[in-house]
Amino acid sequence: MPNEKNAPVQASLFGDEPIHEPVRDAVTSPRARHAELNRILNHAAYAYYALDNPEMTDAEFDRLLQELLALEKAHPELAGPESYAQRVGGYVSEQFEPVAHAARMYSMDDAMDLAELDEWLARTDETLGATPEHPVAYTCELKIDGLGVALTYTDAQFVRAATRGDGTTGENVTANVLTIGDIPRALAQAGLARLADGGLGRSVEVRGEVYMPRHSFARLNEDADAAGTAPFANPRNAAAGSLRQKDPKVTAHRDLETFIYAVADEAPIDVHTQHDFLQWLIDCGFSVNPHFRRCTSAAEVHAYCENALAHRDDLDYDIDGVVVKVDSFASQDALGFTARAPRWAIAFKFPPEEKRTVLREIRVQVGRTGVLTPVAEFDPVTVAGSTIARATLHNVDEIARKNVRVGDTIVVHKAGDVIPEVVGPVLELRPEGAPEFHMPATCPSCGSPVVREEGEVAYRCVSIDCPAQAVERLIHWGSRTAMDIDGLGDEIVARMVEQGLLADVADFYDKLTEKDLAEVWTGRQTVDGEDIVVGPVIAAKIMAQVVESKGRGLARVLFGLGIRHVGATVARQLAEHFGSMEALAAATEEDIAQVDGIGPKIAASVRGFFSVEKNVAVVERLRVAGVVLEEERLEPERPQTLTGLTFVLTGTLERHTRDEAKAALQALGAKVTGSVSKKTSFVVAGEAAGSKLAKAESLGVPVLDEAALDHILETGEL
Structure with missing residues (x-):
């Protein structure tokens, strides 16, 4: 595959890592597991789509989604509108004006291997009545790893661009998209010939992906390194972050490009197949990935997928699979959609790219909390577009499970095409006498004894x-x-x-x-x-x-101290409850355990921290240096008149920042959350309020403007 576009069509100071409180009851019932899966998937989707900061590999996300779908198939009563299986995926940020799509932008079902792809092909052929004489035709396209976008043209002129968002509503990113050089400002005459009325008096919404070429991504991270700023994890995150910049000038310098491949259903175009539609897009002046092909058998689809996988590194952009679509638009209409995806298309997901290399050393690192982590160091190898030479092995149990030894030829990949990972050894190439790995008895940094507490996987230095x-x-x-x-x-x-x-x-x-x-x-x-x-x-x-x-406040100080089991959320809870470091330090273990959300394990850890003289001395030096060891509270003596009420803030407020309004409401006893539900008492809506306002109106939740908010904050009364 050539690289051209539009070619001719073919812790603590001395403690441990903060952790969440352990789950006290195992999730066993189908209903409980269903709820747990929905919670995990929604959180992961929010991190991926809204924050451009994935916390889970694609493979792990797909595995959990397949488990959810299987659970709903076995227990149909669990399926409902709140299930992630019914969602398109994605979120609408409140940073940009919301835009309603001309038609819903669906997600796509996945085939994780060729066997699953074959099942879908066979099922589709049977539904459409395929015969050897009249096979179903499929169009295969590369699956671009970018950010979904919808472009609207009215009277053949570009008027608006929006992200995919939640599928029905996206974010208006028109100003930023205008900086992308390969997007036509007007539809070319060759394409207008097949558009009803030549496009006059008509609106057309086309869809595709915004992506960052690999060479641009490499340059962006080189610039970040020179400036001493954090690099982007991968081109997809870089593209998403670039498209959501408040300043279009920043976007303009990020070298974004597009591939367009779809259109909203009601577009009046005289084309009848996906293959011809892609050619029409080219005639209009859009950038279309040139590597699409019309196939009429499973064998041809297989060959396309295998060729795409073999040549993915030859491209100047990231792909993570192949999209297979029924070619005929009439057949697409006959097949229709499920709640979240078209029945006429499927995404064949590539397995992580794997390479062989030689494991030269297992080096033990010591983290800030004393945990010893073994790290594999191997001969550099290029995987998924970048060179890697090391990967964490997590712990000694993981090393034993994978059975890796120094000197082994190992298989490595990037989980989710991002995180370097050792898959395992090639046992037939193991050198004779390769020793098993054992965790050192003393700390490699200070020589102190290493301990492993009962019930824990980690070894740690306690010095x-x-x-x-x-x-x-x-x-x-x-x-x-x-x-x-x-x-x-x-x-x-x-x-x-x-x-x-x-x-x-x-x-x-x-x-x-x-x-x-x-x-x-x-x-x-x-x-x-x-x-x-x-x-x-x-x-x-x-x-x-x-x-x-110095003025960050008590919660951040507590988290910064790295007290074992005290993460950011626990630190906030402790700060809000005790109000000052002095009060927390004087509290007993029982006092701390009474705080909502704090269990005995965390309470013991906090109390243990303040029982160490050196820790107390460091805290005292912080106080003397002027570091704020109290949690600021707005009018802390005010009556808690809003106790029991839940507020949601949305849109832009003129006289308050979101954090200021939240803190002020909390000072009156209110609970402030980030999502609207039937239990929400009031939604405060500022300018450009988005999907939260719409949801509040649909649920009948009372909506307040900023004037009403000011009245509440001034008087403490509704």
Whole structure:
């Protein structure tokens, strides 16, 4: 496959990782498992579509979705409109104006292997009455790993662009899409000839994918590295983030491109097959992926899929499968749709790309909480478009399960085309005498004994003076979700620890100086071998961020301290309940366990943290340095007149930020959530309120404007 487009058609300071409270009752009943699957899938979809920050591999998501579908097939009473199986997928952000699509943008059912694809082909052939003399024709297209978009043309002129959103409503990204060079501003004359009335007085909505070419993605991450900012995980995330920029000038510099492949149902076009429709798109001036093919047998479909898989690395864009569609539009109409997907199309998903390499070392890393993690280091190999040379092995039990040893030829892939993973060894190539791996008895960083608590998988170093833990703890303290000290890179922190400038988090405030920071080596060198230092300009910016971080509040301090089992949510609960570090430190284990959502395990960990003299000393130094150890509350003495009421905020408020309004409502006893349900008491709707407002109106939930919100906040009364 050539690369051309439109070619001719063919923790703690001294503790452990924060964790969620354990599930107390195993999920056993079909109804309970159904609810659990819906919760997991909805959360994963929100992270993927709304945040452009996937928390789960595609393969794992597909596996859970298939389990949900199988559960509903076995128990039809569980299927309903709230099920994720009935959803298209995607979310509508409130950052952009909502746009209603001309017709629903559906998701697509998946075939995870050729056997499942064959089942779908056989079922479709049977439904359409295929015979050897009159086979069903299919159009096969590459499945582009990008962001779905809908483009509207009125009187043959481009007027609007929207993301897929939730399938019925998307986000208006017209200004950003206008910066993409391959989108025609008007339909070409060759295409208008097959459009009713030449397109005059008509609107046409076409659909496709916005993607970032691999060469542009590589350049974007090179620029990010030079600027010291975080790189994008993959081209799909980069494309999604670029299209949702508030400033179109940023989008314009991201080199986005498109492939168009579909149209809203009611479009008045004189074409009758998918194959001809793709040619019509080309005639109109759209960018269409050239590698589509009309097939009339399962064998031809197989050959197309296998060829696409074999040549995916030859392309300058990411694909994650093949879309197979019934070619005839009349047959598509006859087959129709399920609640979430067309019956006339299926996505054959590629398995993760796998490569062989040699495992040279299993190196043990020590995290900020003392957990020892074995990491495989192997000969560099290119997988899914990037070079990898290491992958976590998670723990000693995982190494035993996979049976990998140093010297093995191993198979590696990227889970979800993102996360490097060791699949396992090629046993017939194992060298004679390759030793089994054993976790070291002492910490590789400080030499202290390593322990494994009963019932735990992890080994950990328990020394409070372990330097490896110090680096990781300090990095965590400055992270975005903790004290948010911008510019404080991992390498810089490591160098400061090496040079004795930092030992604990209080050193940021009562020991570190701007002059010392300016002279820290960044870990890089010039071409001539000269060390590159932070320098006075960057040092001044980082120190300004350090000073600003003093006012982040108690919740962030608690999370930043990395107390074992205290994640961001638990830290917020503790801060809101106790109000100050002093009150929390004085609380008994029983007092802490009484906090809503806090169990005895977390309570014991928090109490244990304050029983360590060194920890208390660090907290006291933070207080003396001016770090805020209280949780700010708006008028904390005000009567809790809104207790028992639940509010949802949507749209843009003129006189309040969303966080300010939330905090003010909570100060009056209200609960503020992010989603609308029948249990919601009121929705506060600002300008450009989106799908939440529509849902509130459909459920009959009372809607308040900002004037009503001001009245509530001023008087404490509805």
